[in-house]
Amino acid sequence: MASVNRFIQFNNETIDTKMLYRLEMLGGALADAPYLKVTTRKLIEFRPTESSVSVSVFWRHRSKFVEQHGYLSDIYLLSAGFWRNFSLSAWKDVIAEQSPVSSLRRQLLLCAEEFRLSEKIVKERPGTADSFDVREEVYGEFHRDQFNQNLKRGFLADAFLNAAYLSLRDVETEMDDPWGPVLLIWKGMFDAKSTADSSAIVERMTGRLEFLLSSDMIHTYYTFGDAADKAPPFHYHEGIEAEKPDEQEEIETIEEWFNSWHRETELTDSPAMEFELEKGDSQLATGGREEAGADEVQQTGKGDSNGEHLEDNDEDDKDMESGPKRSGGKFGRANEQVVYHEQRLLAHIDHSRLIADWRRQQAPYVRSLLKELKKRITQRHQDYRTNLNAGRLSKNLLPLALEERPKPFYRKSAPSKELDAVFCLLIDGSASMVDKLDETKQAVLLFHDVLRGLGIAHEIVLFYEDAFEASDSEQPNYFEWMHKFEDGMRDHAQEIVSFEAHEDNRDGFAIRWMTDRIKRRQEKHRFILVFSDGEPSAYNYAENGVVDTANAVSEAKKEGVELLHLFLTSEPITEEQATFYRMMYGNKSVSADSLENFVDQTLRLLKRTLHLVIQSG
Template sequence: MKFLVFADTKIDSFVHMQLIDLSRSLSKVDKMDVSFSYHSYLERSSGITHVSQFWNPYPRDIQLEGWKSDVYLRSYGTQFHTDDHVIWDTLNKLKSHPHREFLKQVLLFAEDYRLEQICVNGRPGMMHAFKLRKETFQVHYNREYRKHIQQKRTLDALFCHIILLANKRFVAVPQETQELYQELRSLLTKLTTAKSTEDIAAIITEMAAITQKHLNLNDMKTAYRSFSDQSQQSKTTGESEQNFDDLTRNNETQTKKTITKDEDSDKDKDDKEKESHSSWHDETSDPQDSFLQMDLDQGTNTDLLGEGAREAESGDAVFGSVQTSAKRTDNNDFDTQNEHEAETDNNQSGSDSANHFPYGEVNKNVTEHFLPAKPATLDEIAQYDEYNQEIAPFVSQLKQNFLKTMEHKRTAPREDLHFGRLGKKLTRLATDKNPRLFRKKQESQQELDTTFTLLVDCSASMFNKMEETQKGIVLFHETLKALRIPHSVVGFWEDAADASTNDQPNYFHEVISYRNSLHQSGAPIIQLEPQEDNRDGYSIRRMGEELAKRPEQQKILLVFSDGEPAAFDYESHGVLDTHEAVTRTRKLGIETIGMFIANGEITEEEEKLMQNIYGPQNVVVPSASELVDYLMPVLRKLLFKSL
């Protein structure tokens, strides 16, 4: 487990989630992600807004506003107001130009300048972030200007001069570029008033013709801005078009049958056009990845199909498109048949359900494996008895305090009622218009309507904490067992060795089950051992589902963990996914509490991490040896809350 790290800088996971929410809200793209990259740009095909690591070294307030300005510029500006194809076409035309990098940087800066004006005019709330961005860039590019002058990179210095000039900051034009600047001056003025990407591209084309005359100047060496890669966009678009062609059967090749029988009839205009569908079997030389696939009755690639016709079945893919478009008519008496067809439609018409991932998109390839507790060995029983004796005084104290409080609540009378037994405060009869003079004893409550699940992180980073953690689990089990409260204890981890892009095996080791929790020994708790990775979001969702099935009214999910979730292709999304899992579980009526076990000293990042995931319902334990001391008040509060 580790924090989100990029370029040796820790990124606050809560800030990352804020930027993702902001990007999705502005771009109107539900799955828009935010990535920390060298430059800021929008990767439209992949749905990623890249924010620049330029802001990493700055103080927290400037850093956050800088990242927000990147999101504003890309998710709102570029998303709706930039023509990517115009940018790509212009850059392609400049590939052979001797000053292509200089022209590219001016093109991208001019586009960002135009987008900034659009953002501020359309969303005045963005003004503060862009003002701070401009002030920061003035200082940065002024420093870069001086550096380029010393290094004698004239076009680099001229580019910094252009940016500073656009931001009302004046510096001298480099001596070697005086003539070029005078020729470009009118065009640079036009750039600040351009209304579209096409206008900017046209001006850059004019600038290219002028700069080509100054071959004595070397091209820029520094890249301050980037744009999305056209090849990646084309690849994604090509795949989409291919899939669409498959569905519409536009890419199918004709078989011999389609070109032998109707070859001569093409000249006859009266003949109707015949539609043909390709078929595939084991001897087909070039099978197509088509939606429509049928089997031949004969094993040779001839122009004749088999004589026997195959009876259609309702589940055939051939008839899928017909079934999904079928509708029930108002004027028929075939109620039974129509009901059956309607049911089939509901099952097959739902591309949304096919694309919906109940446990989150980052968990779509997770496969789960449940491991029951093994019979405890003699060593495990002895180890458990040792832990049990050590925590017995704590269990006894919790039990006695709870039972006394519960008995007091049962016997304490309710007063100030309109009916019941007459109370002692009779003076209200004279002082109050509507006196409440009666009282009534509490109804006796035999058992608590509460259940618990303890989810234990069994990742590799728990190797030096598991022994003390087991003591906390023993306290949890023995206390609830003494109070006759059903509960379960489950360890979770992901097998990193077998994890791949298409399969991420996750294991749940249930050492204490609901059905046996009130009378079984807790010795299987000792079987919990450090394993490999942890996918907290998926585990919380699954255990939340199991807990929601319980009949008890109050359900509590307690999570022991020691750091940020880390699993296969999960590190950059782990905190957000776990936060969403906690939110979703709480919406099911399950109280979800996280207990973070630190390594001896609680850092600010660890506190923020737990706050970002669990909100105020989290407890940070300095070390595993203090887990029992911190767990006691948590259990006491939860138990008293259930009364």
């Protein structure tokens, strides 16, 4: 797990996850592509291999007003402009032609298309005008400054692109006479109606540019992203000689390009089995069932009968399969390639002495908290209270006629004195927890003892990712139960003291996995507590991991699950760290500014949460 206190402070960017989530929803709606993801990069780009478009970090470190409208203009251009109105065939023709000024040609075409599509979008959607006005103002100032710098340094190709951008906004530049005729051709962009028209104008300028320029561009102001001729992989059943189509379907728009990638990449590993079911097993054609049956047994299974002749299976663990499970996008798009294992954490060493010592230290806190909470529960559950101003109307209505200020109402509490709540504790099992294991184990043990004392159902799970086995196609994740709902009030202190640190952590995936379990519970109050010591860190899970975790927290709230976060650190927390965690977890993130204070913070968080349950119970 990477720490929020990164070494290079000036590169310590904080991602506004809520803003990025809104952009993703807007982009998907405008493009009519719910699968579309939005990321941030240096320049706006298209990445169908990742089902994503990228907005530019150019807008960072500006006023909130400019930043918001700048990002909006990027999304408008990407999903309402280029998406259906940019010709890939025209683009391929331009990049296929070799030229001494190839980079300038490509960037001029993208600059021209940005201008054409901006005008088109504003005309079709007048509400976008404010964002494009901000865009033109900021980029206009940027290109004026770049023009002066490039001209002084002798980067003429770069200066010409700056001048070309400004000339479409009717801003004159100080370029020598030889450039006038070229810019005059460029002004034809005002009449361009398609990418082919823009491409034709760039072609007309190419000869003069090659004559006037001795070198190509140094800087990159416009880029496209993935190579436009990069086709999605052809999908076919495993073990079958599939004939690929002789002619690939011609893809004309970016929308078609993304859809073709999405159709292929969303397929799971199931087609091989589908083929066997549809076509039959080829072994039967030669040897029949007897021959096939002679093969070595690959897998065994147990029935679900309750007959007495069967072994006494552990019913509590019947939902844990022996093999791994594939996420397949069920737990968020950033986790589509995750393969997860669910298993019990086993205690191989007897820790009875250590457990007894820790419980002896925590006993005063546990007794005090249980006594206080049980007292509050008793007060809350009085059998019968009469003469109230509000509540249920009593059958005795005489006070209405006899008394000047009658109080004919009463209240009767629920018959059950058990707290209608359920708790889940997710423990970060990444490598960075290795120096905090003892403090974390003590806090988890306290959590376990208090909830057992109150008779509250709870679950304790360690989560981590195997960094050494992770790849583009598969990211193994593990959930290790120390205590399950089905265990009731059994004592699992041995398992709690036995958990260890591993490699990485995929927080958003773990939160979604736990939310999926706890939302099936019938309790009125459902809580997930996340114990961690840093930001999400896993394979291909850097910046998008922060966004994915924030989205997972938001989704949990929609399911009626309250999510709390306790940040464990050995140093006082900084304002930057506090802001970072509020961005992911809202105002439900608290921190322990020292390892010694971790147990106290756990106790305080648990106490506050249970008080809220009692008050609303």
